[in-house]
Amino acid sequence: MGNSSPAGARWEHFPHVADVGIRGIGATREEAFAQAAMALTAVVADPASVVPRDTVELAAEGPDDELLLLAWLDAIIYAMTTRRMLFARYEVAFVPGGARGRAWGEAVDVARHQPVVEVKAATFAELAVRRFPDGRWLAQCVVDV
Amino acid sequence: MDISRLEKISDHAWRVPRSGRMRVPGVIYADETLLRAMDDKVLEQVRNVAALPGIVGASYAMPDAHWGYGFPIGGVAAFDPEDGGVVSAGGVGFDISCGVRTLLTGLTRADVEPHKAALAGALYRHLPAGVGSTGRVHLSDDAMDDLLRRGARWAVDAGYGDAADLARAEEQGAVAGADPAKVSELAKRRQRDEVGTLGSGNHYAEVQEVETVFDAATAAAFGLSAGDVVLSIHCGSRGLGHQIGTDYLKRMVLAAAQHGITLPDRELACAPIASALGQDYLGAMRAGINCALANRQVLTHLARQAFAEVFPQARLRLLYDVSHNTCKLEEHAVGGTRRRLYVHRKGATRALGPGHPALPPEFRATGQPVLIGGSMGTASYILAGDAGSETASFASACHGAGRTMSRTEATRRWQGRDVMRALESQGVLVRSPSLRGVAEEAPGAYKDVSAVVEASERAGLARRVARVRPLVCIKG
Numbered sequence: 001m002g003n004s005s006p007a008g009a010r011w012e013h014f015p016h017v018a019d020v021g022i023r024g025i026g027a028t029r030e031e032a033f034a035q036a037a038m039a040l041t042a043v044v045a046d047p048a049s050v051v052p053r054d055t056v057e058l059a060a061e062g063p064d065d066e067l068l069l070l071a072w073l074d075a076i077i078y079a080m081t082t083r084r085m086l087f088a089r090y091e092v093a094f095v096p097g098g099a100r101g102r103a104w105g106e107a108v109d110v111a112r113h114q115p116v117v118e119v120k121a122a123t124f125a126e127l128a129v130r131r132f133p134d135g136r137w138l139a140q141c142v143v144d145v
Numbered sequence: 146m147d148i149s150r151l152e153k154i155s156d157h158a159w160r161v162p163r164s165g166r167m168r169v170p171g172v173i174y175a176d177e178t179l180l181r182a183m184d185d186k187v188l189e190q191v192r193n194v195a196a197l198p199g200i201v202g203a204s205y206a207m208p209d210a211h212w213g214y215g216f217p218i219g220g221v222a223a224f225d226p227e228d229g230g231v232v233s234a235g236g237v238g239f240d241i242s243c244g245v246r247t248l249l250t251g252l253t254r255a256d257v258e259p260h261k262a263a264l265a266g267a268l269y270r271h272l273p274a275g276v277g278s279t280g281r282v283h284l285s286d287d288a289m290d291d292l293l294r295r296g297a298r299w300a301v302d303a304g305y306g307d308a309a310d311l312a313r314a315e316e317q318g319a320v321a322g323a324d325p326a327k328v329s330e331l332a333k334r335r336q337r338d339e340v341g342t343l344g345s346g347n348h349y350a351e352v353q354e355v356e357t358v359f360d361a362a363t364a365a366a367f368g369l370s371a372g373d374v375v376l377s378i379h380c381g382s383r384g385l386g387h388q389i390g391t392d393y394l395k396r397m398v399l400a401a402a403q404h405g406i407t408l409p410d411r412e413l414a415c416a417p418i419a420s421a422l423g424q425d426y427l428g429a430m431r432a433g434i435n436c437a438l439a440n441r442q443v444l445t446h447l448a449r450q451a452f453a454e455v456f457p458q459a460r461l462r463l464l465y466d467v468s469h470n471t472c473k474l475e476e477h478a479v480g481g482t483r484r485r486l487y488v489h490r491k492g493a494t495r496a497l498g499p500g501h502p503a504l505p506p507e508f509r510a511t512g513q514p515v516l517i518g519g520s521m522g523t524a525s526y527i528l529a530g531d532a533g534s535e536t537a538s539f540a541s542a543c544h545g546a547g548r549t550m551s552r553t554e555a556t557r558r559w560q561g562r563d564v565m566r567a568l569e570s571q572g573v574l575v576r577s578p579s580l581r582g583v584a585e586e587a588p589g590a591y592k593d594v595s596a597v598v599e600a601s602e603r604a605g606l607a608r609r610v611a612r613v614r615p616l617v618c619i620k621g
Contacts, residue, residue, distance in 0.1 A: 015551035017184065017212055044276060067395070074391055081335055081384050084277045108277030115276035116581040117345045117552075118621075120387040121239045123214050124398070124411035144214070144239045144387075145346050145552070 011039035032137035050088035052104030061098035073122035199230025208600035215412030218492035233415035236489035239390035241433030243381030244468035296435030300442035324428025335384030341443030345621035353613035496530035522588030533605030
């Protein structure tokens with residue numbers, strides 16, 4: 001499963017025997033983080049079924065890129081579960097010591113979204129934030145479902 | 146798995162010799178077929194756990210072991226606090242105290258079959274299941290702390306179930322030493338609307354028929370005979386447990402260096418039991434255990450309401466409640482001395498054998514009921530703890546079938562609607578808010594649970610008592 005945008009930013013899932021690997025790729029680190037978040041949404045439901053009508057502000061802190069990615073994904077998981085929402089679009093900006101972001105989405109509608117599974121947590125398994133030789137960024141990890 | 150470097154102890158036990166940084170050997174319980182089918186990552190993870198400070202005896206893997214986070218799923222390891230032993234958030238996992246409880250219904254297959262659809266409908270209405278579902282119970286902050294301290298005892302006092310249920314749960318429904326103050330506000334907030342919810346993924350409530358009895362005497366002691374109908378509930382500590390795992394895994398990774406611990410894999414994150422962080426985690430993790438026990442107790446009450454709609458005369462009695470993601474302080478004999486150890490079971494069930502003082506009197510002669518969930522189309526098992534489990538595995542056995550196929554692959558292969566139809570033609574009614582969820586949990590994505598329990602029995606961990614097959618499955 002995966003999806004591309006015209007700018008070359010994209011997300012995909014990679015296999016894990018019990019759970020699911022999520023991966024975002026983008027021209028910048030910010031874009032890779034936003035795409036990884038799209039891959040996270042897609043574990044739960046088809047992002048195309050989600051209407052981006054409400055905005056939620058997100059914040060994450062981490063001492064390095066990898067821990068920051070976990071914190072960013074954890075913030076989204078927390079927002080999804082406590083607000084009972086799904087998100088169809090994300091924006092991220094890096095600030096000293098962390099990241100600020102925004103997610104656009106709507107309340108879960110079981111009939112329309114057909115949500116498949118809750119995400120329990122983002123994990124250190126296959127966790128990586130790195131740059132390809134061509135300059136694009138990758139952000140990935142396995143999520144526990 | 147490449148088994149060339151393993152030493153065969155018996156047909157169902159294999160030693161991983163000490164090498165590198167391993168402090169103790171590894172032991173994997175499985176027959177050769179299961180062993181060869183296991184991921185090589187299991188071997189790597191068994192070795193990594195064997196290298197953790199203060200580990201006692203061996204690093205064990207159960208017959209259903211597969212690639213986990215730091216610890217293998219199906220991993221068992223005990224640590225001595227007086228020998229620098231650690232407690233590991235990765236060794237418990239994100240779904241703290243996920244487990245199974247089974248209830249006797251007093252009904253038979255003949256009673257249930259004509260009303261199966263009505264029963265499936267009632268259970269589906271009463272048990273909140275799936276993404277975005279909320280529970281019927283909404284707690285104030287004080288009530289939440291009370292729940293975290295008192296587990297299923299809180300639930301019974303609040304009107305969810307009977308006092309008799311408590312005698313049939315591990316720790317009598319509440320583990321001591323829970324400290325709600327060590328649980329983050331985020332974790333409590335995540336739980337506020339999730340008390341008494343089933344969750345999603347491999348969690349379920351199943352109406353099952355006792356299909357085969359292997360050990361008539363023990364089955365009779367458990368109140369089971371062929372044709373009886375039981376209800377099994379598989380779920381854990383919900384959002385609270387997931388958040389405790391998230392919070393402490395990160396803290397333990399960041400503090401590892403200051404505790405002098407080198408982590409070969411960050412998911413092995415741990416802290417010395419004797420450290421402030423280790424104690425904080427134990428307080429929080431025990432609150433997570435109590436949350437899971439309370440959750441399964443509330444679900445029991447809701448399931449009783451559902452049964453009462455269809456079978457007003459039915460009385461659902463708890464057979465037992467087991468947890469398979471825990472760390473517990475227990476006394477074990479090691480080399481002739483009794484030691485107090487912190488036993489991690491990650492995807493492994495405690496399997497106390499006959500005579501153990503922690504068992505309710507009615508199970509002293511038989512050993513504890515060990516409840517093993519299979520996939521929704523095949524079968525589940527009820528085992529009894531074997532006397533041999535104490536020396537074999539710190540009294541532990543397997544916990545389920547274990548996946549053999551990724552969710553992505555399962556959805557490529559199967560459509561939810563087809564899976565439901567195929568199961569219905571075999572007499573299994575599936576009710577789920579998510580068709581893709583049903584496809585991801587298709588029976589073909591799981592290992593053969595029968596091979597797993599047979600290996601557990603042959604390895605002396607737990608004896609087969611009965612095999613049950615599903616009639617109705619409520620899937621989150």
